[in-house]
Amino acid sequence: MTTFRAFDDQEVIEFLRKQVPDGTVRTDEATLKRYSFSANLTDDDSGLALAYVAAESTRDIQGTLKAARKFHLPVIPQAQTTSTVIGSDGIAGGILLSTAKMNRIIEISKEDSLAVVQPGVVNGDLDQAARKQGMFYAPDPGSRPMSGIGGNVATNAGGMSTVKYGATKDNVLGVKVVLADGREVQFGGRTLKQAFGYDLTQLMVGSEGTLGIITEVIVKLLPIPLGTPVMGVAFFENMTALAKAVTAIRISGVAPTMLEALDGKTVAALDRYEGTHYAQASAAMLIFKLDNGGETSMRVVQKILDEQRASNVTVTTEPKRQAELEQLRRDMLPAVFAGQNHIMEDMAVPLSQLAPLMDYIQDLSDRLDVQIYTAGHAGDGNVHPTIVWPKAETTVPEKVIVALQAMFKQTLKMGGTITGEHAVGMLKNQWNNAELGEAVDQLQHQIKAVFDPLNLLNPKRKIN
Secondary structure (H helix, E strand, O other): OOOOOOOOHHHHHHHHHHHOOOOEEEOOHHHHHHHHOOOOOOOOHHHOOOEEEEOOOHHHHHHHHHHHHHHOOOEEEEOOOOOOOOOOOOOOOOEEEEOOOOOOEEEEEOOOOEEEEOOOOEHHHHHHHHHOOOEEOOOOOOOOOOOEHHHHHHHOOOOOOHHHHOOHHHHEEEEEEEOOOOOEEEEEOOOOOOOOOOOHHHHHOOOOOOOOEEEEEEEEOEEOOOOOOEEEEEEEOOHHHHHHHHHHHHOOOOOOOEEEEEOHHHHHHHHHHHOOOHHHOOOEEEEEEEOOOHHHHHHHHHHHHHHOOOEEEEEEOOHHHHHHHHHHHHOHHHHHHOOEEEEEOOEEOOHHHHHHHHHHHHHHHHHHOOEEEEEEEHHHOEEEEEEEEEOOOOOOOHHHHHHHHHHHHHHHHOOOEOOOOOOOOOOOHHHHHHHHOHHHHHHHHHHHHHHOOOOOEOOOOOOO
């Protein structure tokens, strides 16, 4: 059927350019393809955006949304484009709105134990700047060297230190947000306690750009702990045994900063990738860290490791060696992904269910004959099973889909969640009803309608 358009693309682009006073509007094909498609989305024209806006100010964001309202165009917020769940890929005919150039650290206040930053500030850069003043920024997702604070807030990113310091949501005091109607509003503030009104700050954390565009964030900073950090590795017969040791350490009172688990397959993949020889030690590998507590805490951990029959335990206080161990954990994904098709998952279960989940994943791998590499943040019950299959297979094998569905259902049955720290995006938005229930699923859509009645902000993401 023939449709009669009120405006052609050139009219839309010309209007958009007039609304962006400080930033840049790009419409060349190379730019649109670069930012419309990630490795998570098939590279075809179905998701090619109409324009890419590199915003440099709040005015640019407000102007972009003005154009979106006028022409009813979807707006896809981006910062450093590190999403793993198709959360910021292009939508056909939409506007990609990047805040990557809004990357200024506005303030670091040691007295108030906070920082005020723009959304494009890279997580690791903020932490380094804070450390120069004797403070640090705790949330440390695997993408710390490249992901932006705005994206971290939008997805409620986690990381290795969540076991002690919490996820992003536990470290955000306030946000400035441009709403779909163009108003910039402030939620939260600089106080460590705040009980007035509904907590709209936390509503924005994890909203994945579907309720507003973040323009500024107030985050907590913490003083660098006294004493010498201790870091070490220990090996276990399997992931189930490791999970039991993690539970014992977690409730012992030593407050570890890191409890990271890697199964035997993952350790072997790291050996191939790094040229190391850890796989010769045993099956499952635990990387642990204590940032304070000293000898007393380490004695407690050592006793637990002995009781849980850990082997090849090594401990170091050497900063260079500790950095190498942290990098080893960060290299886990590229090591597993190398030369294979892959799907990495992100489930979290109550701590009491971690060992049973490990058992289930291993049994599922054997039963369906699928290759599953399992690693994750064992200290907070967050695991990342990664299913791989040969590069030569151009479509996802049916047994991989079956395995994913089975892991999701089992995780929910255990009282867990099927996205611990990577957000929902488009990959899991059809599971809202399964995880949240019908009543809460409906409330999610009602909240979306209040903030974004025209459904312009990152549609099709977060909720289906």
